[in-house]
Every structure is written in C-alpha cells, then in structure tokens.
Amino acid sequence: MLELNNLHVSVDGTEILKGIDLEINPGEVHAIMGPNGSGKSTLASVLAGREEYEITEGDITYSGADLTELDAETRAREGIFLAFQYPVEIPGVSNTYFLRSALNAIRDHRGETPLDAMDFLSLVKEKAKLVKLDEKLLKRPVNEGFSGGEKKRNEIFHMAVLEPKLAILDETDSGLDIDALKIVSEGVNALRDGERSFVVITHYQRLLNYIVPDFVHVLKDGKIVRSGGRELALQLEDQGYDWLETEPATVGA
Amino acid sequence: MSQTATTAETFIDGLDAGIGSIEGESEAILALRLEASRSFAATGVPTPKQEEWRFTNLKALAATPHDLGGPATADISPWRLTDSHRLVFVNGRFADTLSQIGELPEGVTIGSLATALSAENERAVFALGKGVDLESHPFAALNTANFVDGAFIHLNRGAVVEKPIHLLFVSVGGDGPIWSAPRNVISADPTAQATIVEHYVGTGGETLTVPVTEFQLAPGANIKHVRLQEEGRETRHIALQTSRQGRDSRLESVALNVGAALSRTNIDAELGAPGAHASLDGLYLVEDAQHTDTQIKVRHAAPHCTSHELYKGILDGKSRAVFNGRIVVDPGAQKTDAIQSNRNLLLSAGALVNSNPQLEILADDVRCTHGSTVGRLDEEAIFYLRSRGIARSTAESLLTYAFAAEIVQEIPVAEIRERMERHLVERLPQGELAREAF
Ligand SMILES: Nc1ncnc2c1ncn2[C@@H]1O[C@H](COP(=O)(O)OP(=O)(O)O)[C@@H](O)[C@H]1O
Ligand SMILES: [Mg+2]
Numbered sequence: 001m002l003e004l005n006n007l008h009v010s011v012d013g014t015e016i017l018k019g020i021d022l023e024i025n026p027g028e029v030h031a032i033m034g035p036n037g038s039g040k041s042t043l044a045s046v047l048a049g050r051e052e053y054e055i056t057e058g059d060i061t062y063s064g065a066d067l068t069e070l071d072a073e074t075r076a077r078e079g080i081f082l083a084f085q086y087p088v089e090i091p092g093v094s095n096t097y098f099l100r101s102a103l104n105a106i107r108d109h110r111g112e113t114p115l116d117a118m119d120f121l122s123l124v125k126e127k128a129k130l131v132k133l134d135e136k137l138l139k140r141p142v143n144e145g146f147s148g149g150e151k152k153r154n155e156i157f158h159m160a161v162l163e164p165k166l167a168i169l170d171e172t173d174s175g176l177d178i179d180a181l182k183i184v185s186e187g188v189n190a191l192r193d194g195e196r197s198f199v200v201i202t203h204y205q206r207l208l209n210y211i212v213p214d215f216v217h218v219l220k221d222g223k224i225v226r227s228g229g230r231e232l233a234l235q236l237e238d239q240g241y242d243w244l245e246t247e248p249a250t251v252g253a
Numbered sequence: 254m255s256q257t258a259t260t261a262e263t264f265i266d267g268l269d270a271g272i273g274s275i276e277g278e279s280e281a282i283l284a285l286r287l288e289a290s291r292s293f294a295a296t297g298v299p300t301p302k303q304e305e306w307r308f309t310n311l312k313a314l315a316a317t318p319h320d321l322g323g324p325a326t327a328d329i330s331p332w333r334l335t336d337s338h339r340l341v342f343v344n345g346r347f348a349d350t351l352s353q354i355g356e357l358p359e360g361v362t363i364g365s366l367a368t369a370l371s372a373e374n375e376r377a378v379f380a381l382g383k384g385v386d387l388e389s390h391p392f393a394a395l396n397t398a399n400f401v402d403g404a405f406i407h408l409n410r411g412a413v414v415e416k417p418i419h420l421l422f423v424s425v426g427g428d429g430p431i432w433s434a435p436r437n438v439i440s441a442d443p444t445a446q447a448t449i450v451e452h453y454v455g456t457g458g459e460t461l462t463v464p465v466t467e468f469q470l471a472p473g474a475n476i477k478h479v480r481l482q483e484e485g486r487e488t489r490h491i492a493l494q495t496s497r498q499g500r501d502s503r504l505e506s507v508a509l510n511v512g513a514a515l516s517r518t519n520i521d522a523e524l525g526a527p528g529a530h531a532s533l534d535g536l537y538l539v540e541d542a543q544h545t546d547t548q549i550k551v552r553h554a555a556p557h558c559t560s561h562e563l564y565k566g567i568l569d570g571k572s573r574a575v576f577n578g579r580i581v582v583d584p585g586a587q588k589t590d591a592i593q594s595n596r597n598l599l600l601s602a603g604a605l606v607n608s609n610p611q612l613e614i615l616a617d618d619v620r621c622t623h624g625s626t627v628g629r630l631d632e633e634a635i636f637y638l639r640s641r642g643i644a645r646s647t648a649e650s651l652l653t654y655a656f657a658a659e660i661v662q663e664i665p666v667a668e669i670r671e672r673m674e675r676h677l678v679e680r681l682p683q684g685e686l687a688r689e690a691f
Contacts, residue, residue: 048640076642088637092655097690101651102641109642141655158641 001026001197002047002067002166006058009039009046016042018222019058024166027194031208031233032201034219035241040201041085043219044170047199048082049075062166076102077109079165083155083172085201090142095154096124098142099161106162127160131187148175156187167191168199173207185210205233218244273321273399277371285382289397292387299391308575308607309517309546314489319432319461321399325425326351332454334668337419338363340404344425345433345462347402355416360409360445363418366436367402376407380440384467384495390519393493396434396465403436403464408445408474417448417666424488426458437466441474443499448477448665455485455512462490470502472526477505477665481672484512486543491517498558500526507663508535510545511676517546524551524558532561536660538676539572539604546575551593553586553619560590565660566597567653568604569680576608580621587618595625598656600649647683654687662691 002024009017016039024030034040046053047060049072060067063078070078090098104114115123128135131153143151152172159167169188173181188198188211200211208216208230216232217224218241225244226232272290274283298315299306322344329341329351340363341351347365354363362369362376369377387394404420422435439449453462462484470476484490490513496504510516522531537545551560566574576595597606608625630652638648657677664670674691678684 048636050636071645072636072639073642073644076640082640084637084640088631088633090634090637090652090655092658093651093690098638098641098643101643101647101686101690102638105642105644105647162641 001063003061004058005061007046007055007060008057009042010054010056011042011052015056016222017046020224022217022224024197024199026197027192028215029192029198029200029211029213031213031216032199032219033203033205033216033233033236036203038219039222040219041170044082044085044168044199044201047168048072048080073105074109076162077106081159081162081164081167083152083159083167083169085170085174087143087151087155089144091144092141094139095142096138099124099158102158103161124161127157130160130190131157132183133157149177149180152176153180153184156184160187160191163191164196166197166199168201170201171203173202173204181207182210205237208233220244273401275367275370275401277373279370279373279378281378282370282381286398289387289394293391293394293398296388296391296394305548305577308573309515309544314461314515317430317459319430320427321401322346322425322427322431322433322460325427327423327425327456329421329423332421332452334417334419334450334666337417337450338414339419339421340364341421341423342402342404342435343423344431345401345403345422345435358412358414360412361414362405362407364405365402366405366438369405374405376440377405377438380438380467380469381436382467383469384497384521384523385465385493386521390493392463392491393465396436396463396493400434400436400465403438405437406439406447406449408441408447410442410444412442412445414447417450419450420452422453422462422464424453424455424458424460424462424484426456426460426485426487430459430461432461432463435462435464437464439467439476440469441471441476443471444473444475445471446475449479450666450669451478451480452669453482453484453490453512455488457485457487459487460485460489462488462492464492466492466494468494468496468504470496470498470504470529472500472502474499474502476503478507479664479666479669480506480508480518481669482510482512482516482518483672483676486512486514486541488513489515493519493521495521495523496531497523497525498529498531501528503530505532505665506534507660507665508533508547509664509673510535510537510539510547511673513543513545515544518548520547520549522549522551522560523554524560525554527555527557529555530559534562534660534663535564536657536673537564537566537574538657538680539566539574540569540680541572542570543572545573548577550579550581551591552581552583553589553591554583556585556587556589558586558589560592562593563660564595565656566595566606567600567657567680568597568606569600571601571603573605574607576606576610576625578610578623580612580614580623582614582616582619582621584615586616589616589619589621591619591621593623597625597627598653599627599629600653644683647686650681650683650687651690653681654684654691658691
C-alpha cells in the first residue's frame with residue numbers, strides 16, 4: 001500500500017528526514033515512536049502532501065503509483081488521512097459543512113454521487129457517537145473554541161466519516177486523559193477492518209496498549225534506527241531512546 | 254418634482270463650485286451655505302501633504318471639471334427592495350416617480366430634504382449641519398454649499414418604523430463628468446426606532462458623489478443603519494457621516510464599500526451623553542485598481558458610553574485600502590468602553606493597506622483597545638482543508654468568505670445581506686460553494 005524508499009526530506013535547506021525505508025501493507029498498524037524533533041511530524045506532513053517540505057532523494061509509492069505527483073487534496077481523495085498533531089481552527093466554517101464538502105469531494109473523485117443532506121446527517125450522528133463527540137461541536141466552526149481533547153476527538157471523528165485507506169495519526173494521544181485516550185483508541189479500533197492501514201505516531205507507549213500495533217519503528221534524528229514488534233515499545237518505555245544510538249538498525253518490518 | 258432648485262450649474266475648473274439654494278430655504282441655511290463655500294474656497298481640494306489625505310490622492314479629480322448632475326431617470330429595478338419605504342435620488346435630485354414611501358406609522362416623516370427646507374420644517378433647519386465640522390471636511394463643505402436635495406427623516410418620540418427605510422442614490426453619468434451632493438438629515442426623538450439603508454449605486458459614466466449624512470439620536474433612540482456603496486467603477490465617492498447621540502441611545506451602523514474607483518468615507522461619531530452606544534462596523538471589498546479609504550473618529554464626550562468598531566477589508570489585484578481610526582476620550586468621560594479593530598486580508602501580492610488606529614485618551618478610568626492586522630490567508634488552514642480532500646481554490650474561497658461573514662451576517666436587512674453575499678460570490682473563484690457553507 002505504502003512504500004518509502006530512502007526518503008530524504010529537507011525544509012529551508014535543512015535535512016530533516018535522512019533516508020527512511022518503510023513498507024506498509026493493507027490492514028497493518030505501524031507505530032512510529034521517537035524523541036521530540038526526530039522528524040515524526042515531518043514524515044506525516046510529507047505523506048499528506050505539505051508543500052514546504054522538499055524531497056531531495058528517494059521516493060514514495062502509494063497503491064503502486066508515485067505519491068509525490070499528487071497534490072494534498074488528491075492524496076486525501078485517494079484515501080490518505082492525516083490526523084493533525086495540532087488541529088487547525090477554521091473560523092466561520094461549520095464542522096458539519098466542512099466535513100460534507102470533504103466527503104463529497106472524495107465521493108466525487110471516486111465517481112460516486114454526493115450524499116444528500118439527510119443521509120449525511122445520519123452518517124455524521126452515527127460517527128460522532130463512535131468517538132463520543134458532543135453534537136454541539138458539529139455546528140460550531142471547525143475546532144474553534146474546542147478543548148485540546150475535543151480537537152483530537154474531532155480528528156478521529158473526521159477520519160471515521162471520511163473512511164480513508166491509510167490513516168496517519170500524529171500524536172493524537174498527547175494531551176488526552178486516560179478516558180479520552182480510550183475513546184479515541186476505540187474509535188480507531190472500530191475502523192480496523194483488515195484493509196485499512198494506520199501509521200500511529202506517538203511519544204508514549206501508553207497508547208499502544210489500546211491500539212495494538214503490528215510493527216514499531218523508532219525514528220531518531222531523521223532515521224529509523226530500530227524496527228520491531230510490539231515489545232519494542234515496552235522496551236523503549238523502560239529504557240528510553242538513548243541506548244539505541246549504538247545499536248544497528250534492524251532492517252525491514 | 255416637489256421642489257425647484259437653482260444652483261451653480263457647473264463645477265468650474267476642477268472642484269471650484271458655486272453656491273446652490275433651494276427655493277424658500279431660510280436665511281440661516283443660506284448663511285450656512287456661504288460659510289461652507291468660503292471654507293471650501295479656503296481649504297481647496299486636499300492634497301497628500303495633509304495628514305488625513307496622505308494616502309488618497311485627488312490630483313486627477315481636482316484636474317477634472319465636473320458639472321453638477323441634472324435631472325435624469327434610471328431603471329432602479331436591480332436595486333429595489335421588496336418591502337421598504339423607498340426614497341430615490343438621481344444625481345442628488347429627488348425622483349418622485351421612482352420613490353415609494355408607502356404608508357408611514359404615526360409621527361414619522363420621510364421625504365425630500367428640499368421639501369422640508371422650503372417648508373421651513375424646524376426640525377430639518379435645526380438639525381442641518383449641526384454635526385459637521387466644515388474645516389476638517391472640505392467635501393462636506395462642498396456639499397453644504399451645493400446640495401440640491403437628499404433625505405429627511407424625522408421620527409417622533411416613541412415612533413417605530415418596522416420596514417427598512419431605503420434611501421437609494423443613483424449616479425447617472427452623462428457626456429462629461431458630473432457630480433452630485435446628496436444631503437441626508439436623520440433625526441430620531443426619544444426612544445424612536447428605525448432601520449435605514451443608505452444605498453449608493455450608478456448606471457455608469459464618470460461621476461463624483463459627495464454625500465453627507467447626519468444622524469441625531471435623542472435619548473433612548475435606536476437606529477440600525479447600513480451604508481452600501483456599490484457605485485460604478487468610474488465613480489469617485491467622497492462621503493461624510495456624522496452622528497450625535499443622546500443618553501442611552503444606540504446606533505448600529507455597518508458600512509460596506511464595494512464599488513467606485515475611489516471611495517473615501519469619513520465617519521464622525523460623537524457619544525454625547527451617558528449610556529450611549531455606537532457600533533460602527535464595516536467591510537470593504539476591493540480589486541483591480543480600486544482605492545478605498547475609511548476615516549473614523551469616535552469621540553467619547555460623556556462617561557459610561559460604549560463604542561465598537563470592527564472593520565474588515567478584502568483586497569485583490571492592485572487595490573489599496575486606507576484605514577484611519579481614532580478614538581478620542583474627553584476628560585471626564587470615565588468608564589468609556591471602546592474597541593476598535595481593523596483586519597485586512599490580502600488576496601494578491603499587489604494589494605496594499607495603510608492602517609492606522611489611534612487612541613487619544615484624556616480620562617483615566619477607561620477601557621480602550623485597538624489593533625490592526627494585515628495578512629494573507631492562513632496557509633495552515635488551507636493545508637488542513639486540503640488534507641481532507643477540499644480543493645485549494647475552494648479552501649481559499651471558504652476562508653475568504655468566512656472572513657467576510659462576520660460582518661455580512663450583521664447586516665440588518667436580508668436583501669442587502671444577500672447583495673453583499675453576491676458580491677463576495679462574484680469575487681471568489683469558488684464563491685458559490687463557499688456561500689453554501691453559511
Ligand atoms: N517547517 C519547518 N521549518 C523549519 N524547521 C522545521 C520545520 N518543520 C520541522 N522542522 C524541524 O525539523 C525537526 C523535526 O521536527 P518534527 O518533524 O516536528 O519532529 P517531531 O514531530 O518528531 O517532534 C525539528 O528540528 C524541527 O525544528
Ligand atoms: Mg510532532
């Protein structure tokens with residue numbers, strides 16, 4: 001589904017990702033962990049199509065095609081979803097309207113007819129329930145005046161409505177209390193269907209108790225320095241990231 | 254026509270105008286006209302050397318002779334509101350046949366100012382020119398010396414007008430440049446209420462509109478006002494609005510500048526008695542080489558008054574906006590609560606804004622805030638929308654529309670709100686989609 005091959009990424013002339021190899025198959029959940037500033041969000045943004053990041057070397061293949069050829073909106077329509085580490089407030093545009101235009105843009109891309117208002121509304125209500133999102137937040141402008149936890153939940157709510165093929169969650173767990181964390185995890189788990197793939201970026205292994213990954217990768221200074229199974233996350237929890245410095249990276253996942 | 258007017262017919266050599274008079278108008282009015290004429294002769298057409306005109310250059314205007322517009326007719330169907338008390342002025346002259354005042358509630362006068370002045374209507378004579386500082390506003394002096402007509406609205410104590418009062422001013426261009434000087438006097442007695450639409454449009458041609466609108470609100474009066482300037486692109490529009498407010502009165506005014514090659518709107522608002530509130534908001538929407546200039550002075554002359562100003566601007570092409578906002582708090586005007594904010598959105602690299610909010614506070618127990626911003630669309634927000642599948646052009650239109658919506662939604666008359674929405678839709682690549690979001 002997604003393949004990164006020796007991916008190097010720079011921003012304003014500074015190299016941030018320094019040769020990433022990663023393969024994600026349908027239905028897999030990959031966790032990416034790593035210290036602050038190691039490049040996790042950069043990786044997520046590059047996959048979502050943020051333009052200020054320059055790919056200087058390597059390539060990204062998504063569903064057999066060169067992903068870098070597609071602009072951000074086309075990637076979204078092709079099934080890539082990024083849950084932002086810092087969701088953006090969109091003053092004046094209601095959450096529901098926003099989501100409806102997004103969903104209809106995606107449906108249109110797939111050659112489907114737009115959902116009518118009634119069908120859309122019942123879909124939205126069902127999905128809002130899934131992440132226990134207060135219905136009041138549907139009418140409010142996107143993320144405006146939402147609490148930190150509400151913003152994160154809203155991201156998962158968007159994901160549930162848009163039903164992507166590949167969902168990238170960038171530190172969706174940070175700032176969530178344990179109850180919110182469970183709700184978000186349940187939302188994600190409900191969408192695991194053996195086809196949909198996930199990249200779960202997190203700082204803490206705590207989340208991985210709820211969203212159980214197939215693979216864990218450690219990103220450090222722009223490189224994947226270690227890949228392993230779920231137990232790697234536990235080891236990181238115990239020992240931190242420093243010990244990885246000297247050990248060679250394990251290839252493949 | 255209900256009045257006969259004689260006036261200096263030409264606007265000789267640039268803006269050197271004569272003195273008009275309305276048959277039957279009082280000596281006092283004539284004296285005022287003479288004073289105004291002398292004042293204009295002394296100041297002349299302002300130049301960028303004057304601080305208030307630093308960014309708005311009238312050299313081309315001063316070099317263009319304009320004739321005072323004569324009687325004309327126009328098809329007003331594009332601008333009619335379905336249900337209003339309507340007064341129409343073509344080139345500053347009352348158009349009886351196009352107007353439809355309709356049935357008025359008790360104690361309400363709506364009509365031609367010239368008619369009121371020739372009948373020596375005391376209220377009209379008394380109110381005229383009271384709030385106008387001729388020296389600071391040369392074009393208001395020009396208007397005072399030359400006006401032929403305009404609207405006169407008087408609301409008796411407690412009168413309530415339910416339907417909007419639609420004052421429609423149509424500039425009808427001729428063979429050469431023409432100008433007009435509508436003069437409007439609006440006075441509300443205690444606790445009276447009305448919604449007034451002051452609407453400037455044009456049928457094309459090179460024209461100059463120099464309106465002056467004066468509001469007087471007695472204690473407890475409540476006036477909602479929307480000023481929509483959507484004149485043709487060959488028009489220059491140089492306006493003054495003044496308001497003087499009594500105790501606990503409320504003026505809620507929204508100024509919308511969309512049309513004209515050059516528009517300049519001066520607003521002088523005075524809160525003269527405790528508890529008065531003025532909200533003076535606005536939106537300018539300019540593109541190409543349009544130039545729009547807003548100068549607001551809010552004077553808190555009494556304690557416990559509140560004022561609110563939110564001006565937003567959307568600029569495209571090589572357009573330019575000037576915003577100069579001044580809040581003046583007199584000594585003794587304690588507990589003043591004044592907010593002023595000017596926010597500008599640039600859609601192109603060639604657009605330019607000069608924004609200058611100022612405070613002059615001579616009392617010590619007040620709350621005054623002011624600020625201005627000039628920026629582009631938030632790229633983070635655009636990326637967020639795109640990352641959910643929304644096309645860039647739609648994202649940009651949505652965000653621009655949302656920026657304007659805060660003001661548009663305030664417009665108290667639905668049909669004017671819709672007109673403004675249509676202007677936005679026309680200016681935005683995906684405007685239609687954006688409109689559906691609101
Ligand atoms: N737009 C940018 N401009 C400049 N530096 C950036 C930009 N985005 C990220 N960086 C830098 O790249 C490094 C990795 O950042 P990031 O991907 O946000 O890390 P993480 O998400 O792992 O904390 C940091 O040193 C950060 O300062
Ligand atoms: Mg990050």
